[in-house]
Amino acid sequence: MTQAGPGRPRLREPRRPGATARAEILDAAAELFTTRGFAPTSTRLIADAVGVRQASLYNHFTTKSDILVALLEDTVDPTLEFVDTLDDATPPTVRLCALAWFDAAQLCAGRWNLGALYTLPELREDRFAPFRNAREQLARRYRALAVEVLGTDDPRAGLPFRLVESVIGIRADDEDLDPHLPEVLAIAALRVLGRTTDIDILDRAHALVVGAPGEASEIRPRCP
Numbered sequence: 001m002t003q004a005g006p007g008r009p010r011l012r013e014p015r016r017p018g019a020t021a022r023a024e025i026l027d028a029a030a031e032l033f034t035t036r037g038f039a040p041t042s043t044r045l046i047a048d049a050v051g052v053r054q055a056s057l058y059n060h061f062t063t064k065s066d067i068l069v070a071l072l073e074d075t076v077d078p079t080l081e082f083v084d085t086l087d088d089a090t091p092p093t094v095r096l097c098a099l100a101w102f103d104a105a106q107l108c109a110g111r112w113n114l115g116a117l118y119t120l121p122e123l124r125e126d127r128f129a130p131f132r133n134a135r136e137q138l139a140r141r142y143r144a145l146a147v148e149v150l151g152t153d154d155p156r157a158g159l160p161f162r163l164v165e166s167v168i169g170i171r172a173d174d175e176d177l178d179p180h181l182p183e184v185l186a187i188a189a190l191r192v193l194g195r196t197t198d199i200d201i202l203d204r205a206h207a208l209v210v211g212a213p214g215e216a217s218e219i220r221p222r223c224p
Helices: 021-035 043-050 064-084 092-109 114-119 126-150 155-164 166-173 181-191 199-210
Strands: none
Touching: 021 043, 021 064, 021 114, 043 064, 064 092, 064 114, 064 126, 092 126, 092 155, 092 166, 092 181, 092 199, 114 166, 126 155, 155 166, 155 181, 166 181, 181 199
16 A cells, blocks of 8 residues: 555544544545445545545545555454464464454444445555455354364365355444444354354453454443
8 A cells, every 4th residue: 555644634623533634634535435335536526525625635545545455454454463362272262252252342442334345346456466365364263263173174164254244244234233243253253163152262252352452342232
């Protein structure tokens, strides 16, 4: 991703959520891309939504595609970092449950349903190859854990990743998400492999999720 410099200090009251002007730009772009569409959204529209001049936006991002790359990376990179922290000595059922829980929480946590952007035809362009590769890497990590849980590689191993990404469709249909949805999907990710989740697995997975840094770890409720 080609990104401009850190940008100038803000000399105005912020119009959108975010501790920095860059964060405000990302929030505005996320809203416009997910509600209006990527192609019809111009950098001028994004700047207007933030309340800055178009030239000021270029202090943070050189192109509209760079903004989209940053938004997409934020949906995958934290989960890849999280799965790298999981100890191989931890049972695979706990690791898969924790990964699904964290990932589903990550997809639920943002103000805008960024996963809906995964189907944009523009993502087939070369500039988005790093994101496509990162998402494929995440799918492989899910599959590897599922194979550990199953003890063999069969078609079911690809289901947990797809199950967790069902959050995207759920958000599209229902803006009022059940706060327990990440846990429910984590349980389902094991059940689809024919494995049950006892209280020990859930407790250990939950501890890994809430102990992780980042926005997703803020979704902490347990099913009653």
